Amino acid sequence: MPADTRGNIILExxxxxxxxxxxxxxxPGINIIKAPNASGKTTIVRSFSSMFSDKIPxxxxxxxxxxxxxxxxxxxxxxxxxxxxRTPSGHVIVQGDMLPFADPRAFDACVALAETDxxxxxxxxxxxxxxxxxxxxxxxxxxxxxxxxQELVNEYGRKLASPSFRNFEILPLLLTELTDLxxxxxxxxxxxxxSKKNQEDKLRKIKLKIAEKNSAxxxxxxxxxxxxxxxxxxxxxxxxLQELLSMAGESSKIVSSIKISIASSQDxxxxxxxxxxxxxxxxxxLRRKVEDLREKLRREEKGPLEIKDLExxxxxxxxxxxxxxxxxxxxxxxxxxxxxxxxxxxVDVRSEILRKIEWLEMVMGYFQEKYMRCMxxxxxxxxxxxxxxxxxxNLGGFENVFLDQDFxxxxxxxxxxxxxxxxxxxxxxxxxxxxxxxxAKETFLPEFPLFIVxxxxxxxxxxxxxxxxEYVKRRVPYLIVTSLSSSLSDTPKVIHKP
Amino acid sequence: MRREVVNENSWKQPFExxxxxxxxxxxxxxxxxxxxxxxxVSKPTYEYLSRNLDEEISKLEAHxxxxxxxxxxxxxxxxxxxxxxxxxxxxxxxxxxxxxxxEETYARQREIxxxxxxxxxxxxxxxxxxxxxxxxx
Numbered sequence: 001m002p003a004d005t006r007g008n009i010i011l012e013x014x015x016x017x018x019x020x021x022x023x024x025x026x027x028p029g030i031n032i033i034k035a036p037n038a039s040g041k042t043t044i045v046r047s048f049s050s051m052f053s054d055k056i057p058x059x060x061x062x063x064x065x066x067x068x069x070x071x072x073x074x075x076x077x078x079x080x081x082x083x084x085x086r087t088p089s090g091h092v093i094v095q096g097d098m099l100p101f102a103d104p105r106a107f108d109a110c111v112a113l114a115e116t117d118x119x120x121x122x123x124x125x126x127x128x129x130x131x132x133x134x135x136x137x138x139x140x141x142x143x144x145x146x147x148x149x150q151e152l153v154n155e156y157g158r159k160l161a162s163p164s165f166r167n168f169e170i171l172p173l174l175l176t177e178l179t180d181l182x183x184x185x186x187x188x189x190x191x192x193x194x195s196k197k198n199q200e201d202k203l204r205k206i207k208l209k210i211a212e213k214n215s216a217x218x219x220x221x222x223x224x225x226x227x228x229x230x231x232x233x234x235x236x237x238x239x240x241l242q243e244l245l246s247m248a249g250e251s252s253k254i255v256s257s258i259k260i261s262i263a264s265s266q267d268x269x270x271x272x273x274x275x276x277x278x279x280x281x282x283x284x285x286l287r288r289k290v291e292d293l294r295e296k297l298r299r300e301e302k303g304p305l306e307i308k309d310l311e312x313x314x315x316x317x318x319x320x321x322x323x324x325x326x327x328x329x330x331x332x333x334x335x336x337x338x339x340x341x342x343x344x345x346x347v348d349v350r351s352e353i354l355r356k357i358e359w360l361e362m363v364m365g366y367f368q369e370k371y372m373r374c375m376x377x378x379x380x381x382x383x384x385x386x387x388x389x390x391x392x393x394n395l396g397g398f399e400n401v402f403l404d405q406d407f408x409x410x411x412x413x414x415x416x417x418x419x420x421x422x423x424x425x426x427x428x429x430x431x432x433x434x435x436x437x438x439x440a441k442e443t444f445l446p447e448f449p450l451f452i453v454x455x456x457x458x459x460x461x462x463x464x465x466x467x468x469x470e471y472v473k474r475r476v477p478y479l480i481v482t483s484l485s486s487s488l489s490d491t492p493k494v495i496h497k498p
Numbered sequence: 499m500r501r502e503v504v505n506e507n508s509w510k511q512p513f514e515x516x517x518x519x520x521x522x523x524x525x526x527x528x529x530x531x532x533x534x535x536x537x538x539v540s541k542p543t544y545e546y547l548s549r550n551l552d553e554e555i556s557k558l559e560a561h562x563x564x565x566x567x568x569x570x571x572x573x574x575x576x577x578x579x580x581x582x583x584x585x586x587x588x589x590x591x592x593x594x595x596x597x598x599x600x601e602e603t604y605a606r607q608r609e610i611x612x613x614x615x616x617x618x619x620x621x622x623x624x625x626x627x628x629x630x631x632x633x634x635x
Contacts, residue, residue: 175547178533179526325538332543347546 007076009478015069016061016084017043027496028477030469034485035492041482044492045113045454047071048480051080052099052450053107058084058092075099101448105136109440110476112433112453118440119433122409125422130375130407136444137378142371149364156353156360164338167331168346174331178324181317188314195307203300210293217286224279231272238265378443379403385439393435393471395464401432409436427461431468438472451476455484509569513628516565520558527551566632569625576622583615 009026013019019040024033035041043061050056051073062069062084069084082096108117117132134140159165245258334341334349341349383402390398399412411419411432424432434453441448451472473479530547533539539547590607593599599607 171543171547172550175526175530176522179522179529182529183525325533328533329538332540345540345542347540347542351546 008074010074011044011048012072012074013044013047013070014072015063015066016047016071017063019043019063022492024492024494026478026480026494027498029479030473030497031478031480032495032497033480033482033492034495035482036485036490039490039492041484041492042113042454045111045452045480045482048073049107049111049452050094051082052102053104053111055104055107058094061094062086062092071096073099101450103445103448106445106448106450108132109136109437109445110448110451112437112451114454116437118437119430122421122429122433122436123426127409127421128407129403129409132440133375133378133382133403133407136440137374139371139374139378142367142374145367146364146371149360149367153357153360153364156357160350160353164334164341164346165350168350171328171331174324174328178321178328181321181324185314185317185321188310188317192307192310192314195304195310199300199304199307203297206293206297206300210290210297213286213290213293217283217290220279220283220286224276224283227272227276227279231269231276234265234269234272238262238269241265375407379407381443382439385442386435389435389439389471393467395431397428401435427464431464434468434472438475442475449477450480451478452480453482455482509565509572509625510628513562513565513569516558516562517628517631520555520562523551523555523558527555562632566629569629573622573625576618576625579618580615580622583611583618587611587615 008028011022011024011026013022016022017040018038022040022044024044033041033044046056047061048071050058050061051071061071067086070081071084072079072081074080078100080097080099082094082098084092084094086092112119114120114123121127121129121132131140134143241258241262245255245262248254248258332346334344334346336343338344386401390401397414399414399416401409401411404410409421409432411421411424413419421429421432438451441451453469469479469481527548530539530544530551534541534544587608590599590604590611594604
């Protein structure tokens with residue numbers, strides 16, 4: 001690193017935390033703030049941090065019993081000041097400037113407090129660093145956009161699952177049911193038509209039969225009257241022959257001839273009577289048949305029961321068709337009392353929503369790709385800086401420390417043996433925390449001039465700690481370290497190590 | 499007998515099923531047209547439903563078309579098969595006239611050939627009837 005030409009940084013505090021009034025001067029190199037317990041070392045770190053990051057709430061900075069406090073920083077021939085005021089309701093509001101190198105990410109990468117994200121994670125055994133890298137690499141903007149888009153898609157999805165849309169989705173089914181009803185209606189109509197045609201055929205056949213029988217009946221009547229006439233004639237003839245016989249003399253020849261004629265006439269009369277009897281029976285039978293046919297015709301003319309049944313069925317199907325059509329009409333629109341789309345066509349709203357979902361999915365795809373690229377690059381650069389720090393520091397016992405593809409921290413011991421974070425010693429956790437923070441700073445905030453370590457050395461090997469601090473000093477212009485000291489006065493003092 | 503069943507399965511069942519589906523889809527389209535004509539459904543809803551139906555009808559028609567091709571191919575096969583039966587049949591008759599085959603063998607082979615020929619003609623007629631049904635639409 002080239003020789004630093006920057007000037008000193010002066011920090012002035014007034015009514016901040018437990019400190020009434022304090023002035024400290026930091027020089028390029030290592031600045032050790034020495035003070036005993038509860039004398040305000042962490043207050044100094046927090047208040048200074050609040051000049052470049054907004055991670056510390058103002059209420060944690062202003063002295064609890066004061067209404068007003070001030071932080072003033074002299075940096076590069078300029079003064080930067082923040083004033084803290086307590087409102088009557090007890091809230092603390094802050095006004096003032098931030099330092100020119102202020103960055104919201106700096107607190108996570110350059111301030112090693114017990115509450116700092118990375119320290120907190122590692123000491124708590126949490127090994128997932130996705131969110132940490134997201135924040136530092138601005139990948140969180142992409143993920144926020146993706147999450148917001150996904151939330152909108154979910155919201156639209158919930159809308160599409162509402163009853164009105166569900167009813168609309170069954171429209172094809174309703175159309176199928178309507179078509180079935182149409183088919184049933186046509187089938188019944190066809191049956192009725194066929195049945196009517198059959199009936200007409202039947203009636204025509206019966207009428208034809210009646211006409212045939214009537215014609216036969218007329219013929220039989222003519223025949224019968226002829227037979228009666230023939231019988232009457234034969235009776236007259238017999239009578240004439242009998243009279244002739246009584247007038248005939250003894251001539252046996254004539255008598256015999258008349259007697260033969262009489263016998264022949266009687267014989268013919270007998271035949272005629274028999275014929276008349278037969279014909280009368282036939283006539284009676286024909287009349288009965290005609291009567292039967294007329295009765296059948298009367299019955300058939302009333303119409304068969306089957307047609308009535310079919311007509312009733314047709315009526316029912318027609319009613320069902322009307323109901324189904326009404327159902328279709330209802331399914332295609334929102335109800336008139338719908339809060340969001342009263343009376344609107346569902347198909348229009350649906351296509352608009354689907355278009356939005358499609359667009360959002362495109363947006364998500366685009367940002368997903370951006371996010372992946374950003375995070376892959378961030379992880380790679382971060383791992384490179386961690387590896388370099390480990391190698392340069394030559395910390396015994398470790399082979400490598402890196403984030404894997406799932407952003408899970410992997411600690412490899414010598415011999416490439418993976419060691420779970422929670423099994424590391426307190427000092428090892430601290431070493432890794434500081435190295436990861438330094439790698440984060442070098443990766444994402446290379447120009448940031450500060451690195452602050454607050455009293456993390458209680459359980460630490462001093463020799464290793466100072467080796468680490470020397471390494472940091474070579475990379476950061478101002479290194480500020482707080483350290484516990486019981487030999488000095490209550491007021492924190494800065495010891496400078498160039 | 500077994501061969502006949504296999505042949506029927508190869509075209510008859512899919513043909514009838516697709517033909518029926520196509521008929522129902524066309525009826526649905528008619529019902530939808532009727533709804534629009536009587537203002538029982540709005541134009542946008544009609545277009546949405548109609549688009550889906552048209553897609554369905556196009557798919558079924560394409561399927562039916564490919565099936566029709568294979569049925570026409572089957573007719574050609576059957577025609578060749580019938581001609582072959584006729585040649586075998588004439589040959590058998592000649593052998594029988596020339597007393598080169600005994601009565602029992604003649605009767606058995608004649609029966610087999612007649613049965614095969616009848617089955618082939620029946621299947622051909624069925625395919626032709628099915629194809630007429632489509633062309634008549």
